[in-house]
Amino acid sequence: MLQLSLQRILLQKGVKEPAVYLQKRGYGKKKANWLAFGKNRTISLDELEQFCVEFGCTPNELLTWTPLRNEEDTPDHPLRPLRHTDEVLPVIELMKDISNEGIAQLERYIKERKSVQQK
Known part of the structure; x- marks a missing residue:
């Protein structure tokens, strides 16, 4: 079964309340929750x-x-790349136990990636 998984990307972006976020973008309460x-x-x-x-x-x-x-869950199934079973944590949560130097390295990496994507 295919599902829209906005909660996953919103968590990655640091949005803690996905339904509220969507309501602020003009969706009604019911549709925002859905x-x-x-x-x-x-x-x-x-x-x-x-x-x-x-x-x-x-x-x-x-x-x-x-x-x-179960028989659909094979490595060669065409929809297999859409299986997102890993837990998603906001980046800020992942950074809690990283040293200051590690955070500085992460910051440099992110800036580097952003500059590459903008070209």
């Missing part, structure tokens, strides 16, 4: 594109695939 927690079964391509632009990602990063049957 979108934030993967309950929404339909989304327009325009909305998908809007999320991709806003979060700087591809549709593959917003969609999660969960096999309905």
Whole structure:
């Protein structure tokens, strides 16, 4: 089953309350909750594109695939790359136990990656 997984990318971006975040962007309370927690079964391509632009990602990063049957869960299944089973933590949480030098290295790396992407 394919699901929209906005909560995953929002956590990566440091958004702690996905539904509130979406409400501030004009979604009604009910739809914001559905979108934030993967309950929404339909989304327009325009909305998908809007999320991709806003979060700087591809549709593959917003969609999660969960096999309905064990026999579907094979390494060669075409939707296998959309299996996002790893836990997502906001970057700030990941940095809690890193030394100051480690944070400085991370900061340099991020600046380097951003400059490469802007070219």
